[in-house]
Amino acid sequence: VLSKKMQEALNEQINAELYSSYLYLSMAASLDMIGMEGFSHWMKIQAQEEVVHGMMIYDYVLRRDGEVNLDSIVKPESGWNSALSIAEATYEHEQKVTEKIDALVNTATEEKDNSTLQFLQWFVAEQVEEEANASDLVKKFRLAGEDKTTLFLVDTDLSKRPVLYNFPSNEKENSCELAKT
Numbered sequence: 001v002l003s004k005k006m007q008e009a010l011n012e013q014i015n016a017e018l019y020s021s022y023l024y025l026s027m028a029a030s031l032d033m034i035g036m037e038g039f040s041h042w043m044k045i046q047a048q049e050e051v052v053h054g055m056m057i058y059d060y061v062l063r064r065d066g067e068v069n070l071d072s073i074v075k076p077e078s079g080w081n082s083a084l085s086i087a088e089a090t091y092e093h094e095q096k097v098t099e100k101i102d103a104l105v106n107t108a109t110e111e112k113d114n115s116t117l118q119f120l121q122w123f124v125a126e127q128v129e130e131e132a133n134a135s136d137l138v139k140k141f142r143l144a145g146e147d148k149t150t151l152f153l154v155d156t157d158l159s160k161r162p163v164l165y166n167f168p169s170n171e172k173e174n175s176c177e178l179a180k181t
């Protein structure tokens, strides 16, 4: 059974993961509006992944006979006007998420909750990936600068990220990939 403190902290993280998803969806919308469809596609998959993270914690809390309490999700920022500013905001956001995961690990340590400590190790490793991916994006868009051809190439490259599940808008293009997974 989870301690009250641990349960609250995990519920807060469910909320933080869903907020991340909402933030990335807001970034995807900005990218669609400035015509960067590849990066927008990448961002929508990022948004999907964050929902999966939230669901992993949701399932874990229930398996420990805890209570899932969903809170309201904060309104995400919007209105970005460049791929670089979005990449930078993503990197900053992921660093904040890493701090949150570290704080959760500390709570699990204080609560002497070894199961949760072990459960959280996946998220610790995942944050290394998330920060590395976001940092990569920043580097790519810094290199591209204002060069339209390079921006187009980077955008095309980002359009290749495999989907987790399909949106109506990419059903035609990706229906075969979905059938394979």
Ligand SMILES: [Fe+2]
Pocket (backbone or CB within 6 Å): 017, 020, 049, 050, 053, 097
């Ligand atoms: Fe996450």
Ligand SMILES: [Fe+2]
Pocket (backbone or CB within 6 Å): 020, 050, 094, 097, 130
């Ligand atoms: Fe993330």
